[in-house]
Amino acid sequence: xxxxTVTQLKHASLDKKWRAAWILDPSVPVPIARAPKNSIRVxxxxxHRLVDRFSNWLTAEPNLWxxxxxxxxxxxxxxxxxxxxxxxxxxxxxxxxPQSADHxxxxxxxxxxELVTKRSVTAPFKNWRSLILTSEYQxxxxxxxxxxxxxxxxxxxxxxxxxxxxxxxxxxxxSRGANLKTDLLQAAEAARANF
Amino acid sequence: xTIPTPPTKPPGSVDEPTQLNSLAEGVLQNLVANxxxxxxxxxxxxxxxxxxxxxxxxxxxxxxxxxxxTWLRDHFIHELLPLCQQQLSPLKLxxxxxxxxxFHYLTSxxxxxxxxxxxxxxxxxxxxxxxxxxxxxxxxxxPRSEPVDVVNNxxxxxxxxxxxxxxxxxxxxxxxxxxxxxxTNLELLQQFGRVVVRLVNEAPNHLTVVTANQSIxxxxxxxxxxxxxxxxxxIPKQLRGLDIREAEELIQLRLAxxxxxxxxxxxFRDQKWLDSIYSGRKTIPVxxxxxxxxxxxxxxxxxxxxxxxxxxxxxYLSEYRVNPRRRYFDPDVFRWLVRGPLxxxxxxxxxxxxxxxxxxxxxxxxxxxxxILFGFVREMHFTQWKKVADVAEAWRAKHPGKIAKIIYFRxxxxxxxxxxxxxxxxxxxRAALGSGLLVLSKEESSELNAARDLxxxxxxxxxxxxxxxxxxxxxxxxxxxxxQRILQxxxxxxxxxxxxxxxxxxxxxxxxxKLRILVQHEKFLSLSDTLEKLGSGTTEDLVLEACEKIPQxxxxxxxxxxxxxxxx
Numbered sequence: 001x002x003x004x005t006v007t008q009l010k011h012a013s014l015d016k017k018w019r020a021a022w023i024l025d026p027s028v029p030v031p032i033a034r035a036p037k038n039s040i041r042v043x044x045x046x047x048h049r050l051v052d053r054f055s056n057w058l059t060a061e062p063n064l065w066x067x068x069x070x071x072x073x074x075x076x077x078x079x080x081x082x083x084x085x086x087x088x089x090x091x092x093x094x095x096x097x098p099q100s101a102d103h104x105x106x107x108x109x110x111x112x113x114e115l116v117t118k119r120s121v122t123a124p125f126k127n128w129r130s131l132i133l134t135s136e137y138q139x140x141x142x143x144x145x146x147x148x149x150x151x152x153x154x155x156x157x158x159x160x161x162x163x164x165x166x167x168x169x170x171x172x173x174x175s176r177g178a179n180l181k182t183d184l185l186q187a188a189e190a191a192r193a194n195f
Numbered sequence: 196x197t198i199p200t201p202p203t204k205p206p207g208s209v210d211e212p213t214q215l216n217s218l219a220e221g222v223l224q225n226l227v228a229n230x231x232x233x234x235x236x237x238x239x240x241x242x243x244x245x246x247x248x249x250x251x252x253x254x255x256x257x258x259x260x261x262x263x264x265t266w267l268r269d270h271f272i273h274e275l276l277p278l279c280q281q282q283l284s285p286l287k288l289x290x291x292x293x294x295x296x297x298f299h300y301l302t303s304x305x306x307x308x309x310x311x312x313x314x315x316x317x318x319x320x321x322x323x324x325x326x327x328x329x330x331x332x333x334x335x336x337x338p339r340s341e342p343v344d345v346v347n348n349x350x351x352x353x354x355x356x357x358x359x360x361x362x363x364x365x366x367x368x369x370x371x372x373x374x375x376x377x378x379t380n381l382e383l384l385q386q387f388g389r390v391v392v393r394l395v396n397e398a399p400n401h402l403t404v405v406t407a408n409q410s411i412x413x414x415x416x417x418x419x420x421x422x423x424x425x426x427x428x429x430i431p432k433q434l435r436g437l438d439i440r441e442a443e444e445l446i447q448l449r450l451a452x453x454x455x456x457x458x459x460x461x462x463f464r465d466q467k468w469l470d471s472i473y474s475g476r477k478t479i480p481v482x483x484x485x486x487x488x489x490x491x492x493x494x495x496x497x498x499x500x501x502x503x504x505x506x507x508x509x510x511y512l513s514e515y516r517v518n519p520r521r522r523y524f525d526p527d528v529f530r531w532l533v534r535g536p537l538x539x540x541x542x543x544x545x546x547x548x549x550x551x552x553x554x555x556x557x558x559x560x561x562x563x564x565x566x567i568l569f570g571f572v573r574e575m576h577f578t579q580w581k582k583v584a585d586v587a588e589a590w591r592a593k594h595p596g597k598i599a600k601i602i603y604f605r606x607x608x609x610x611x612x613x614x615x616x617x618x619x620x621x622x623x624x625r626a627a628l629g630s631g632l633l634v635l636s637k638e639e640s641s642e643l644n645a646a647r648d649l650x651x652x653x654x655x656x657x658x659x660x661x662x663x664x665x666x667x668x669x670x671x672x673x674x675x676x677x678x679q680r681i682l683q684x685x686x687x688x689x690x691x692x693x694x695x696x697x698x699x700x701x702x703x704x705x706x707x708x709k710l711r712i713l714v715q716h717e718k719f720l721s722l723s724d725t726l727e728k729l730g731s732g733t734t735e736d737l738v739l740e741a742c743e744k745i746p747q748x749x750x751x752x753x754x755x756x757x758x759x760x761x762x763x
Contacts, residue, residue, distance in 0.1 A: 074716050077716070077717075077718070078716075078718075081718045081719075085718075086718070087452065089719055090452065090760075093751065093758070095492065097753055097756075098721070098751055098753045098755075098756040098757070098758045099753075099755060099756055101719070101758070102719070102720075102721050102724075102756065102758055105718075105719045105720070109717070
């Protein structure tokens with residue numbers, strides 16, 4: 001039986017060579033290439049923490065009714081900024097300077113935009129629970145049927161959302177490169193694995 | 196008099212009122228209120244009560260769009276002004292033009308010619324005839340530009356008049372900051388003492404505050420101030436250091452807005468660390484404590500390494516790049532540069548020379564090579580520029596074989612010299628002064644103003660690891676190209692490209708609104724992203740200028756990036 005983690009699945013989706021090697025023989029380890037570091041810190045942990053907190057807030061019982069009204073990007077980002085992001089980003093600005101803070105802000109805005117786009121195609125949308133099934137949830141050996149047989153997926157994906165085709169596992173990737181937006185979308189799209 | 200009924204709510208303005216706006220508005224409104232109280236103005240229709248003028252902010256003579264504001268504006272000069280003017284006679288103001296100037300200042304747009312004219316009048320600078328006519332003041336009210344003693348006294352009387360007028364609004368607060376620099380110039384220090392004495396003895400309705408670094412004040416400033424002057428100061432309010440309880444409280448207050456992680460909070464709440472820094476002393480100066488916190492925040496086990504001066508200077512520079520107001524012409528900056536870092540060459544002898552013209556103050560004699568005069572005027576009448584041009588020609592003739600010229604620094608917000616309207620005298624002025632008119636770009640203004648600021652901060656002990664002397668040595672190197680530029684031969688009839696430019700128009704209301712909505716929605720975005728989102732035709736300068744008018748937008752400048760943050 002072959003095993004693949006969510007992180008490996010993401011790379012399998014993004015890297016054709018890596019995927020071919022893994023399919024050929026999953027037992028042979030293939031190094032995962034990482035982008036070179038530069039001076040801007042991406043603050044991936046903070047991104048995950050903020051998104052997780054906001055996702056939980058959107059889907060928490062007491063907020064369901066009021067949060068469901070957040071339908072536009074402006075509304076969602078306004079709520080995200082005022083309730084969670086502002087303090088952290090201003091702290092980051094103080095600690096690491098404007099480039100890091102700007103980088104993380106863009107990532108959070110793109111995430112908000114993506115969330116609104118998903119909401120617009122979610123039918124019927126009753127509240128955010130209609131879209132966000134879970135965040136930061138540990139999976140262990142979830143069987144996925146593929147043309148080549150069953151794959152068991154393990155790991156802790158960042159989010160599982162419900163789209164028209166079924167649940168979608170989402171793993172966020174913060175790029176250090178200049179094409180942050182493209183990279184984020186690419187990663188989010190490519191890392192989908194329909195159950 | 197008929198006052199139209201007001202609408203339910205006057206539309207707001209994104210312009211942030213200046214202190215002068217508030218003072219002018221307050222003085223005029225109180226004078227009109229007095230006139231109503233005395234029965235000099237009778238309201239026959241609509242509503243205009245004295246208390247509305249004295250207490251509320253619903254009526255704004257300067258820019259209010261409500262019917263009462265509009266009515267007051269439309270009727271002020273011809274009907275209300277005489278009623279206000281007569282109330283001022285017991286004050287014995289030196290000038291009768293105050294109310295007209297304050298009114299025109301209030302009702303003109305920021306950056307407009309009229310407003311600049313009002314500001315020039317307040318600074319006691321000579322106005323063009325056309326400006327005197329526009330303001331409606333008598334020709335005798337036009338400030339003179341010489342001799343310098345008369346000008347200095349007239350400037351003092353402006354301050355005195357302003358203090359007298361403050362009784363119709365609120366007392367004024369004058370603040371002398373960065374007084375540490377006075378230790379380096381005995382003449383300046385003595386003059387400072389005289390000014391404080393005169394303010395305390397003669398000017399009403401004000402409070403003068405002098406801030407100083409205690410140790411420098413006690414050891415280097417006070418001993419050089421005359422006893423009679425020093426005796427005019429009240430007992431100093433000394434900022435004592437923080438005890439350990441206050442230190443804990445400060446940590447809590449400073450961290451609260453950033454909601455730091457638990458881990459960081461634990462770091463700062465560590466009693467052992469606090470005990471260690473308070474070991475052997477009960478208090479720590481606030482600045483020193485903040486530095487220790489900064490190091491701890493950065494996770495450093497040892498104090499933050501000394502940053503190179505050019506890196507610190509770049510940080511100062513970035514502040515000036517994004518704040519147009521900080522680049523406005525300040526003659527003291529240029530006086531200091533010409534006497535100090537720019538003259539740092541053994542060949543250059545800098546001395547005072549006011550003999551040639553009252554509009555030049557300093558002279559560089561550079562061996563057998565150059566004789567340069569420097570003037571530090573903001574605005575002058577065209578006839579005075581013409582006189583300066585004649586002096587420049589005579590100066591050249593007096594020093595054959597040498598580079599001989601007069602230098603005037605012109606920052607970006609000043610009118611071009613010669614003005615396009617000076618059709619007769621303009622060409623002669625341009626030909627005589629030529630490249631002596633140093634028209635500064637935004638970057639150049641930023642560099643020169645930041646240099647002065649960095650030096651003053653270092654003298655005050657605010658540049659960690661560097662003294663004023665260190666900074667001065669650094670600036671002498673950094674600003675060396677300016678020395679070369681000043682000592683270049685005069686270029687005949689040189690017309691710098693920037694000299695021809697009209698001052699940039701102030702941002703339009705529509706643009707301000709567009710920018711306000713963008714930043715309000717985005718909350719946090721870089722200046723480059725702002726330009727991209729606002730589309731073609733938008734420049735950095737336009738956005739930064741507009742930000743000055745939207746108080747909710749905070750600009751954070753960094754050498755590599757500027758970000759705009761919504762503070763709603």
